[in-house]
Amino acid sequence: MSKFEELIVEQIPRLRRYARALVGERARADDLVQDTLERAWTRFHLWRHGSNLRAWLFTVMHNVFVNQYRNGDRGRTSSLDENFEIPMRDGSEVSMQMRDLHNSLAQLPDDFREVILLVGVEQLTYEEVSEVLNIPLGTVMSRLSRAREKLHVLMSGQVKPLRRIK
Amino acid sequence: MTNVHPVTENDLHAYVDQRLDPARHAQVEAYLAAHPEAATQVLIYREQKTLLRNAFDPVLAEPIPKHMLKARSRRWGRPQLLAVAASLTMGVSIGWWVHGETALKKNALLVSLPMQATVAHAVYTTEVLHPVEVGADQQDHLVKWLSKRLNKPLHAPVLQHAGYQLEGGRLLPGNSGPAAQFMYRDSAGQRLTLYLRKALAENSDTAFRYARESGVSVFYWVDGDMAYALSGDIAREKLLIVADAVYRDLMK
Numbered sequence: 001m002s003k004f005e006e007l008i009v010e011q012i013p014r015l016r017r018y019a020r021a022l023v024g025e026r027a028r029a030d031d032l033v034q035d036t037l038e039r040a041w042t043r044f045h046l047w048r049h050g051s052n053l054r055a056w057l058f059t060v061m062h063n064v065f066v067n068q069y070r071n072g073d074r075g076r077t078s079s080l081d082e083n084f085e086i087p088m089r090d091g092s093e094v095s096m097q098m099r100d101l102h103n104s105l106a107q108l109p110d111d112f113r114e115v116i117l118l119v120g121v122e123q124l125t126y127e128e129v130s131e132v133l134n135i136p137l138g139t140v141m142s143r144l145s146r147a148r149e150k151l152h153v154l155m156s157g158q159v160k161p162l163r164r165i166k
Numbered sequence: 167m168t169n170v171h172p173v174t175e176n177d178l179h180a181y182v183d184q185r186l187d188p189a190r191h192a193q194v195e196a197y198l199a200a201h202p203e204a205a206t207q208v209l210i211y212r213e214q215k216t217l218l219r220n221a222f223d224p225v226l227a228e229p230i231p232k233h234m235l236k237a238r239s240r241r242w243g244r245p246q247l248l249a250v251a252a253s254l255t256m257g258v259s260i261g262w263w264v265h266g267e268t269a270l271k272k273n274a275l276l277v278s279l280p281m282q283a284t285v286a287h288a289v290y291t292t293e294v295l296h297p298v299e300v301g302a303d304q305q306d307h308l309v310k311w312l313s314k315r316l317n318k319p320l321h322a323p324v325l326q327h328a329g330y331q332l333e334g335g336r337l338l339p340g341n342s343g344p345a346a347q348f349m350y351r352d353s354a355g356q357r358l359t360l361y362l363r364k365a366l367a368e369n370s371d372t373a374f375r376y377a378r379e380s381g382v383s384v385f386y387w388v389d390g391d392m393a394y395a396l397s398g399d400i401a402r403e404k405l406l407i408v409a410d411a412v413y414r415d416l417m418k
Contacts, residue, residue, distance in 0.1 A: 009230075009235070012230050012234060013225070013226045013227075013228075013230065014226070016225050016226075016228070016230075017222050017223070017225040017226055020222060020225050021218070021221070021222045030231060030234070033234060034233065034234055037234060097217065098217075098220075098221055101217050101218070101221055102221070105218075116214075116218075117218070119183060120183075120214065120215045120218045120219070121218050121219060121222050121223075125185065126180075126183075126185065141175075141176045141179065144179055145175050145176070145179060148179070148210075148211050148214060151214060152210050152211075152214065155214075
C-alpha cells in the first residue's frame with residue numbers, strides 16, 4: 001500500500017461515521033463513502049501534499065452528497081426518516097432519547113445537518129467547515145446556531161425556540 | 167470585567183466547541199455565571215454534542231466493508247490504464263486535442279453514436295433465438311452483404327487474441343443510413359458488439375472516447391469516414407483492451 005493509500009484508508013471510519021449521520025440508512029451511507037473514495041482516487045492529484053487530507057476528503061464527500069444524495073430542497077421526506085438507522089454498541093438498548101435524536105436529525109435541512117455534524121461529531125474547526133462546504137465563515141456560524149436551535153426544538157417538541165442573545 | 171467585546175451567540179458556540187483562546191474563554195465563563203439563560207443554552211448544546219457523539223461513534227468500530235478496499239485497489243490501477251489509453255490513441259488523437267473547433271463539431275456528431283451502439287447492444291445481446299442475422303459460419307456472405315449496404319468495404323476484426331470469437335452480425339438503421347453490428351462472444355458466453363456506420367461529417371480522426379449508457383460500457387471513435395463503437399457489459403479496462411485490438415485490426 002502506498003503512503004497515500006494508507007492515509008486515505010485511515011480516514012474511512014470517520015467518513016463512514018459522518019455519512020451515516022448525514023444520510024441515515026447504512027447501505028446508502030456506505031454507497032456515499034464508496035462514491036467519495038472513488039472520486040478521491042481519480043482526483044488525488046488535486047490534493048496538495050501535506051495539506052489537510054481529512055478536510056479534503058470531507059470536501060469530496062460534500063460534493064458527492066450535494067450532487068447525488070440530497071433529497072431535494074425540502075430536506076428529508078418522512079418515508080426516509082424510517083430508514084434512519086441507529087448504530088448500536090453490542091447489546092445496548094436504543095433509548096428513547098437516541099430515537100428522538102435520530103428522528104430530529106432526519107428532519108433537519110441538509111445544510112444544517114452537515115454543519116452540526118462536521119462541528120459536533122467530526123470536530124472540524126469552523127475554518128475547516130467553511131472550506132469543506134465552500135461557504136463563508138459567517139455562514140458557518142449562523143447555520144451552526146440555527147441548526148443547534150432547531151435540533152433542540154425538534155428534540156424537545158417545543159414550538160417556542162430558545163431566546164437568542166445578541 | 168472590562169467590556170472589551172460583548173459576548174455574542176458565536177462566542178457561546180465557540181465556548182461549547184472549545185475554540186476560544188483562554189482569555190476569551192474566561193470572559194465567556196464569567197458572562198455565563200451572570201446570565202442563566204445563556205448558561206442553559208450552553209448546557210443544551212453541550213448535551214447535543216455528547217448525544218451525537220454517543221450516537222455515531224460506534225460506527226468507528228465497525229469493520230470496513232471489503233468492497234471499499236476493493237474499490238480502492240481497482241481505482242489504483244487507473245492512472246496506468248489512462249496511460250495505456252493515451253499511448254494507444256496517440257497516433258490518431260492529436261487532431262482531436264489540437265483543433266478545438268473541429269473537435270467541437272465532431273463532438274456534436276458523435277453524441278448519438280454511443281447511444282445508438284449501446285441500445286443495439288442491449289437489444290441483441292440479450293436475444294436468445296436470433297442474436298445475429300447472419301452467423302459466423304457464413305462470414306464471407308455477412309461481410310460482403312454489410313459492405314454492400316454501407317457502401318464501404320468492411321472487415322470483421324479478428325479478436326481471438328483478446329478472447330473473443332465472431333458470432334455473426336446484422337444490418338441496423340443508423341442515423342442517416344444503414345449501420346452494421348458485429349457480435350462477438352468469449353468462452354463464457356459474454357458478448358461484445360462492434361457497431362459501425364459512416365461518419366457523418368468531416369474526415370479527420372479522433373481519440374477513443376468512453377461512455378457508459380444504461381449500464382453498458384462503450385468505447386467509440388471515428389477513423390476516416392467511419393464511426394465505430396465497441397459495447398460490452400464488462401469493466402472499462404477490459405473493454406479498452408478489446409477496443410485496442412479492434413483498432414489495430416482495422417488498421418491492417
